[in-house]
Every structure is written in C-alpha cells, then in structure tokens.
Amino acid sequence: MKKILPTLEMIEPSFGSSFTLTKYVENENSQAHFWHYHPEIELVYVNGGTGKRQVGSHISYYTTGSLILIGSNLPHCGFTDEKTGNTKETVIHMKPDFLGVDFLGISEMKNIQHLFHRAKSGLVFIGETKKRIGNKIELIENQLPFERLLTLLSILNEMEEATEFKVLNAEGFSMHMQMQDNDKINTIFNFVKDNFQEQITLEEVAALVSMTVPSFCRYFKKITHKTFTKFVNEYRLVHASKLLAEKRISITEISFESGFNNFSYFNKSFQEFTGKSASQYRKELRSVLE
Numbered sequence: 173m174k175k176i177l178p179t180l181e182m183i184e185p186s187f188g189s190s191f192t193l194t195k196y197v198e199n200e201n202s203q204a205h206f207w208h209y210h211p212e213i214e215l216v217y218v219n220g221g222t223g224k225r226q227v228g229s230h231i232s233y234y235t236t237g238s239l240i241l242i243g244s245n246l247p248h249c250g251f252t253d254e255k256t257g258n259t260k261e262t263v264i265h266m267k268p269d270f271l272g273v274d275f276l277g278i279s280e281m282k283n284i285q286h287l288f289h290r291a292k293s294g295l296v297f298i299g300e301t302k303k304r305i306g307n308k309i310e311l312i313e314n315q316l317p318f319e320r321l322l323t324l325l326s327i328l329n330e331m332e333e334a335t336e337f338k339v340l341n342a343e344g345f346s347m348h349m350q351m352q353d354n355d356k357i358n359t360i361f362n363f364v365k366d367n368f369q370e371q372i373t374l375e376e377v378a379a380l381v382s383m384t385v386p387s388f389c390r391y392f393k394k395i396t397h398k399t400f401t402k403f404v405n406e407y408r409l410v411h412a413s414k415l416l417a418e419k420r421i422s423i424t425e426i427s428f429e430s431g432f433n434n435f436s437y438f439n440k441s442f443q444e445f446t447g448k449s450a451s452q453y454r455k456e457l458r459s460v461l462e
C-alpha cells in the first residue's frame with residue numbers, strides 16, 4: 173500500500189481582487205482527487221451531477237449538484253471526477269479576514285462573522301437555497317471587481333440567514349489542532365481514500381503516523397469523534413452508494429468493490445447507515461435521477 177503525504181494548498185487572490193474565483197468545466201478540476209487543506213475559507217458550487225462529499229470526518233453522497241462552505245484549515249477532498257456528470261464547478265477562496273480585521277468587526281458584518289465560525293464544521297446548502305445562491309455564484313465571473321465583492325457579501329449574508337442547510341461534521345471535528353496534527357489526519361485520510369477497497373489494519377495505519385495502536389485509536393477518536401473502523405466503514409458505504417447510482421452491477425459485486433469481504437455484514441451496515449436496504453436505495457435513487 174502506498175503512503176500519500178498531506179497537501180497544504182497555496183492560494184493567491186485573483187488579480188485586482190481580495191478573493192479568488194475559479195471556474196471549471198465538468199471534471200477539469202485537477203485538485204479534486206486528493207485530501208488537502210488551506211487557511212482560506214472555500215465556497216464550492218457544483219452545478220448538477222452526482223458525487224462524494226468528503227469534508228473533515230464527514231462522508232456523504234450528493235445527487236443533484238452541491239453547494240458547500242468549508243472553514244479554514246478543514247481538510248477535504250474534491251467534489252467532482254470523470255463520473256460526476258456536472259456541467260460546471262465554481263470555487264471561491266477567501267481569507268477569514270479578507271476584508272481586514274477591522275472591517276469584519278463592524279456591526280453590519282456580524283452575520284458573516286458568525287457564518288465563518290459555523291463553517292469550521294462544514295456546511296452544505298440544499299433545496300431552493302442551493303439553486304438561488306448557485307445562480308448568483310455563477311454570475312460573479314462576468315462582473316466587475318466592485319460588483320463581484322458586493323455579490324459575494326450578499327451571498328455570504330444569505331447563507332447565514334438560510335434555513336435549508338446541513339452541518340457536515342455534526343458529530344464534531346476538532347480543528348483546534350497543531351499543524352503536525354493536521355498533517356497526521358490528512359495522511360490518514362489520504363491513506364484511507366487510496367486503500368479502502370483493501371483490508372486496512374490498525375497496525376499499519378498507526379505505523380503510518382508513527383504511533384502505537386492504542387495511542388492512535390485514542391488520537392483518532394479525539395480528533396474525529398469516531399473510531400477509525402467506523403470512519404473506514406462509512407467511507408466504504410458512501411462509495412457503495414455511489415456505485416449503486418452509477419454502475420449496473422449486482423449488489424454483491426458492489427459490496428466487494430467497496431471493500432466489504434462479508435456480504436451480510438455489508439447489508440446490515442448499509443441499512444444502519446442509510447435507513448434503507450441497498451436494493452431499496454438503488455431503486456429510490458434511480459427514480460430521483462431519472
């Protein structure tokens with residue numbers, strides 16, 4: 173098995189702007205396939221398509237595009253690949269104090285300050301809110317710098333006041349970490365991403381970050397509020413959800429391709445994770461997608 177080192181992504185603001193806006197057509201985002209983190213807050217709108225959301229210790233599957241706000245230094249993986257089927261992906265990066273510490277401290281900015289605080293856990297916006305804000309995000313590209321800034325502030329304020337959202341790390345993902353802790357957790361996440369289809373032992377993943385197995389288990393639970401086994405199983409179950417939507421292969425094949433060696437255990441785990449059997453999930457998902 174291979175060891176993948178964590179990546180600290182360096183981001184520079186767009187010329188003449190206090191924030192960075194990047195637009196990708198379909199799956200051309202080259203940053204999408206590995207875990208990374210950065211001090212900038214990240215706002216992502218994926219227009220259409222289906223794929224995985226991997227933010228902190230949260231893993232889930234989306235079906236009709238996604239609108240996500242990710243806090244500073246919260247590790248995440250990209251949201252599109254060659255099978256997503258999206259039309260566009262727009263990504264905005266901004267420093268927590270991108271308008272200056274004093275400016276964000278004024279009364280009118282209290283909403284945005286609060287939103288940035290909540291974004292530390294990762295937020296996904298759904299329903300009409302996703303569509304409405306997504307349309308605004310895609311308009312920014314063709315605006316002049318000052319109009320861009322006003323639109324972004326309007327979007328952030330609307331996000332703070334929105335009721336159609338979910339907190340991605342509802343169980344709590346500790347980001348009050350030293351940089352070496354961030355590096356460790358990113359190394360672990362990258363390793364799981366690249367090896368989840370194989371058997372992963374506690375001994376090998378503990379050795380990966382130079383820890384004993386008991387120390388590693390305590391460390392991982394403290395950081396993610398999940399056991400390592402639960403995290404790996406959730407990763408496998410989300411991958412299975414993706415395969416159920418994208419591949420016309422048997423559920424038995426999907427269970428093994430997702431890293432489960434025991435079909436009955438897969439069925440039980442999938443039912444507990446989604447509240448549905450795999451066959452029921454596939455049937456309902458296809459009715460939505462079609």
